[in-house]
Amino acid sequence: MRSSSVLAALAVQSALASPLNKRDPQHPASASGGSLDSMVHGATAFTPSVFSGNTTAILESLKAMFGGAASFVPSLFSDSKKAATSAMGSLAPADSPGTSGMLSMSSIMSAAAYLLPSQAGTVQTKEGKMRPGSKRAIIKYGPYELPAYKKPTGSKPEGGHAHGGASGDKGGMGGMDMGGPKSGTWEGLVSLLQTMTGNKPMDPNGLGFIKRLSSGVCKDCTVLAGKMNVISENGTVLGVADGVYVHHAVTMDVSKPVTQYITGCTGDPAAAFNPFIGAGVDDFTQYYTTKDAKFNSGFYVKDDTFLMQVELVNYKEVKQQVYLQMDMEYMPGKVGNDASQAVLSATKCGSLDLGFKPKAGEAGQIESQDFPVNVDGTVIASRGHMHDGGTSVNMLLNGKVVCTSKAIYGSTANGAGVDGKEWQTITKMEECEAPIPVKKGDTVKITATYDMKQHPARESNGEGQEVMGIMTYVFVPKA
Incomplete structure (x- = not known):
């Protein structure tokens, strides 16, 4: 990501x-x-x-x-x-x-x-439900052709969120295999660039691309909530049961000025853009207010430029044609306090990775350093993001746990077979709905737990893929 x-x-x-x-x-x-x-x-x-x-x-x-x-x-x-x-x-x-x-x-x-290449979308507009006067936009992008799944070849696959790096490099996790290119090298940056432009997918069987959205997102509006799905031509939502694994689909606002309300790793380029609406294998809706829409906030869009970066994996041995759908609800004009989304990771600073690879059958926890809060405000809509093997992501405020986002795995009936093996994948991450007040001078830490015995890593090309420990959250500065 x-x-x-x-x-x-x-x-x-x-x-x-x-x-x-x-x-x-x-x-x-x-x-x-x-x-x-x-x-x-x-x-x-x-x-x-x-x-x-x-x-x-x-x-x-x-x-x-x-x-x-x-x-x-x-x-x-x-x-x-x-x-x-x-x-x-x-x-x-x-x-x-x-x-x-x-x-x-x-x-x-x-x-x-x-x-970057542009992508236009078709838009359906309806009346919203979250607030009086709200609007709903359903935007469809595509089609995209997913290449057929390739069975293991015996060759070593590329890393997962390691941005295409071979899994032999070590990160800052006490010798844990982080799966990524070595930070501070030109070769690592080249590998990363190839990954993000789709020339080197993060997953060996993935289709990756990045595009500029030339139409679809509302103008002069305040977005209250939104979600993305992979769909078929007739609008059916596709998932693991259909052979479609959503490694990630991320949209980002590259026009809106960025303020680091909570300072993450120094030099982290993630601080250079505003995440907007996205999708993963864990189904979720991104809120910029509370679920009841009573919190006076939202993501304001003036006339902004958005990018979409996607990677999808097809586990069927035939090509599949899919579309991406963005479903959002918004208020016309600027309404309430302007909210922004950000991420903090449990992995250590100084690496290009957000992923890590524990050993098979291993269980444990990793934790970040303390991150300083720069302004008074409120954290809302906190939710973890993990891959198979992960069990929870936690946010600590001044040393006290204020949010635990547990990974929920699909039942056997919903599991999908990979190379003849039964596969249980994360279907949802619990969200912390209650607003969390913070003030300047507070510190935030992220921890992530995993159990590779209870939940083996997702396989691709015959090798287990990476785990993650990210906490996404929305920050609303005090008015």
Whole structure:
């Protein structure tokens, strides 16, 4: 789910070649010491190379683009807090807590979005039910053809949320196999770029792509709730029982300025975009108010640019044609306090991964560092995201558990067979509905538990895939 990483890289090259950057090209472009002209020179070849899928071409165009600032991109993903802070500081919005810089990430990412292929949607509008005067929009994108499932070949598959990296690299989990590319390397970034553009799916049997949504989402509206589903041509919702595994489907607002109300890992590019509405194998609705709609908040959309990053896996040995459907309810105009979604992970900082791979039959817990709260406000709609093997994601406020999101697995009747084996998968994550008040100076920690004996990892190409321990939440700042 680190779609922000490729966007950050695309955004940098777009901004350097666009009117957004007004600096003298003879002056340093970042704390790393490169010049704008050297970056613009490489930028002309960068985007075509990424979409070509050619590893060597991507690597060479990246190095050419950053020229004298060759340490810049790796520093964003480095284990060195100082290097990451310096690099992010040169790009972060001036009003972000604890940072200042020459470029607004939200602005350059909006410009970068136009480098991506567009996707139009068909829209049905109905009356809403959550509040008087609310509207409902059902948006259909596609079709997309899922390639037929390939049985294990005996070759080692790529990693899961490790962004295509082989599973031999170790992360910061006490030697636990994190399944990802080594942070702080050009090769790791190239692998990540290939993954996010669909040239290297996270799952060896996956179909991955990223597109700019050219139509569908409402304008000048406040979104109260929404969800995404994979559907057939006739509108039937598809899932594991139909051979369709939703690794993830994520939409993000790359126009809306980002504020880190709770500061996650330093240098984490996830802080550079606003998640919007998404989907996973665990069925859920994303709320920007409470379920009863009484909390005075929502996600305001003016005339924003949205991207959609998706990976789907077909477990049938024949191709399948599918569509993506976004179903949202909104109020016309700006209503209430503006809410935003964010994620925190139980995995350690300094890695490109949000996933980890415990050993078969192992049970245990991982935990994050403490994350500081920067402003007074309220956390709502907290919900974990895990893959098979995970059992719960927990949020601690000042050391006290305030949210436990348990993984609910499907019954045997709903399980799907993979290579002749019975498969029980996560069908839902419990949500913490009660608002959680927080204040500046508080600390938040995320923990995740897993039991690989009770819930074996999902298999693809004959190998177990990664577990995750993410807490998604919505933050509403105090008015």
